[in-house]
Amino acid sequence: MNTLLEKVKANLILSHNEDDILLQGYITAAVSYAESYQHLKEGHYSNNIMPPTTEQAVIMLSSHFYESRDGSTGGFFSDNVQAGQQVWNTVNLLLRIDRDWKV
Incomplete structure (x- = not known):
């Protein structure tokens, strides 16, 4: 299992x-x-290795988009009205670890 899709x-x-x-x-x-959140050029991860924390954030965010495609919070968190915000908070925390702070 090596692709992001998998x-x-x-x-x-x-x-x-x-x-x-x-x-x-x-x-x-x-x-x-x-890439935008981490102040990287568009397409950066097409040509560079994605750090594990960023990869986890991408997996979580992609999954959230899929589960919430009908506009609800989706998934296991459907009974929690703050679930969507919790996903974004976690994703942003993971991305912040690999963020380029020099920009």
């Missing part, structure tokens, strides 16, 4: 391929968010 699917416990194109779009959006 890791996101494992995180979501998905064994089918029907949503792979949708998931890849969410992964692209999550990577773009990570």
Whole structure:
């Protein structure tokens, strides 16, 4: 299991391929968010190794996008109105670890 798509699917416990194109779009959006948040040039992670903490943030954010595609909080947190904010807080904390503070 080495691609982000495989890791996101494992995180979501998905064994089918029907949503792979949708998931890849969410992964692209999550990577773009990570690059922007970390003050990196667009496409940075296409040519550079993604640190494990950033990878985890991308997996979490992609999974959140997938589970919340209907506008709800989705997933196991559907009974918690603050679940969406909790995901974003965690993602931002993980991304902050690898952030380029020189910019």
